[in-house]
Amino acid sequence: MIYSPGCFVSEFDLSESFELPPIPITPDSIGLSIAILSVVFIIFLIAVCKWTRCLCFKLNPNNNDQTESVSSVIQSDRSTIHRYSQRPRGQIQRFLSCDHLGDVDRYVCTARNGLLSPPLPSYNRCHSNKVNLTDVTNTSASSGIGRELAKELVRLSPSTRLVLSARREEELRLLAAELQLDADHCLVLPLDLETHECGFQSKVDIVLDRFDHIDVLINNAGVSQRSLIKETKYIVDTRLMSINFLGTVTLSKAVLLHFIQRQKGHFVVVTSVAGYAATALRSSYAASKHALHAFFDSLRLEHAKDHIDVTIACPGFVKTDISLNAFEGSGQLHKKMDPKTEKGTDPTVCAYDILCGIAARKHEIYVGHLAVVVVYIRRLFPQLLYRILLRTESA
Numbered sequence: 253m254i255y256s257p258g259c260f261v262s263e264f265d266l267s268e269s270f271e272l273p274p275i276p277i278t279p280d281s282i283g284l285s286i287a288i289l290s291v292v293f294i295i296f297l298i299a300v301c302k303w304t305r306c307l308c309f310k311l312n313p314n315n316n317d318q319t320e321s322v323s324s325v326i327q328s329d330r331s332t333i334h335r336y337s338q339r340p341r342g343q344i345q346r347f348l349s350c351d352h353l354g355d356v357d358r359y360v361c362t363a364r365n366g367l368l369s370p371p372l373p374s375y376n377r378c379h380s381n382k383v384n385l386t387d388v389t390n391t392s393a394s395s396g397i398g399r400e401l402a403k404e405l406v407r408l409s410p411s412t413r414l415v416l417s418a419r420r421e422e423e424l425r426l427l428a429a430e431l432q433l434d435a436d437h438c439l440v441l442p443l444d445l446e447t448h449e450c451g452f453q454s455k456v457d458i459v460l461d462r463f464d465h466i467d468v469l470i471n472n473a474g475v476s477q478r479s480l481i482k483e484t485k486y487i488v489d490t491r492l493m494s495i496n497f498l499g500t501v502t503l504s505k506a507v508l509l510h511f512i513q514r515q516k517g518h519f520v521v522v523t524s525v526a527g528y529a530a531t532a533l534r535s536s537y538a539a540s541k542h543a544l545h546a547f548f549d550s551l552r553l554e555h556a557k558d559h560i561d562v563t564i565a566c567p568g569f570v571k572t573d574i575s576l577n578a579f580e581g582s583g584q585l586h587k588k589m590d591p592k593t594e595k596g597t598d599p600t601v602c603a604y605d606i607l608c609g610i611a612a613r614k615h616e617i618y619v620g621h622l623a624v625v626v627v628y629i630r631r632l633f634p635q636l637l638y639r640i641l642l643r644t645e646s647a
Contacts, residue, residue: 292633295628387412387415388468389470390402390416391472393472394419396570397602402414402416403431412437413463414437414438416438416441419443421442428440443473443503445473448498455506460510465514466507468520471500475577476579477579478578481535484581485581488581488582492540496537496540497544500544501547504551516559518613521548521565524537525623531645562615568622570596
């Protein structure tokens with residue numbers, strides 16, 4: 253007996269009820285398949301080249317002084333050059349500038365068309381027509397990507413006023429002290445998204461009393477999972493959805509009213525590639541990330557008329573403590589570092605890429621090793637991605 257709400261269906265055999273004819277294989281269908289695979293392969297190569305190419309420094313032969321100064325800078329700090337040379341040139345051209353950065357950062361950030369140009373104006377002046385990062389609320393700022401986002405924001409835009417939020421207040425205060433932020437530029441606001449039933453309007457009011465307005469809300473808080481579906485207790489599923497989805501939604505709704513009133517604002521949501529391609533041992537985690545994608549896509553459509561932007565960042569494997577703090581099926585912490593996570597993208601690089609996307613007002617950002625490739629394969633060839641993931645999990 254098969255039961256569905258509102259109807260009862262007696263037992264039947266699908267194989268006997270529906271006889272599907274075999275799909276004929278013709279030369280035309282083979283040629284079409286080869287053509288599609290060729291196009292996908294070309295897209296794959298373009299994506300790989302886009303995300304792995306390095307900046308090429310072609311010095312202007314007519315400017316000897318500039319050549320000498322840049323050469324000395326490159327020799328003095330090769331590590332910084334290597335770090336920023338991995339960033340796509342298009343992002344760096346659009347992004348930050350950089351009067352307050354070191355010489356290496358300044359010249360790498362301002363490389364245009366292969367020629368080194370003088371430093372750009374400061375960040376806020378350069379991008380005042382794009383996004384204003386005067387007042388930023390950053391959740392889960394005590395560790396991982398959230399912590400690095402706070403550091404990069406202060407480094408790239410010292411005038412930014414930050415609201416640092418997480419459960420661990422002591423870690424937030426240590427971060428504020430490390431960044432040398434005074435009371436005029438920083439507010440430490442303890443926040444636990446799992447307590448969303450009470451709402452977060454009081455928290456938003458505290459921020460508005462201190463800084464008068466909010467320009468950007470970065471939703472970064474979340475917890476992962478490492479357990480099979482059959483071994484995961486219902487309370488663990490509930491906690492994952494409560495923290496990752498419902499808590500984020502509740503906080504965003506409280507800030508949304510303020511954005512509508514101001515007729516501008518920017519939501520940034522750090523989700524995961526798992527929001528596109530679910531993997532084993534992360535069923536409820538992936539479900540919560542899928543839910544975030546759907547919710548904020550709807551929010552973007554509903555409030556485009558209110559000049560509210562939404563940027564969804566989808567990191568792949570990033571070297572953070574996410575696997576250490578992941579829930580197991582019983583609700584206990586995993587307390588193990590995954591090999592792929594340990595070899596993941598540096599969180600500082602991840603934070604930099606996310607800020608590039610915020611400055612460019614991108615709808616989505618793919619960060620990390622092969623993240624963009626996974627997303628495109630999921631869209632075009634979901635069965636192929638399933639086979640790849642199945643082989644990866646069984647290896």
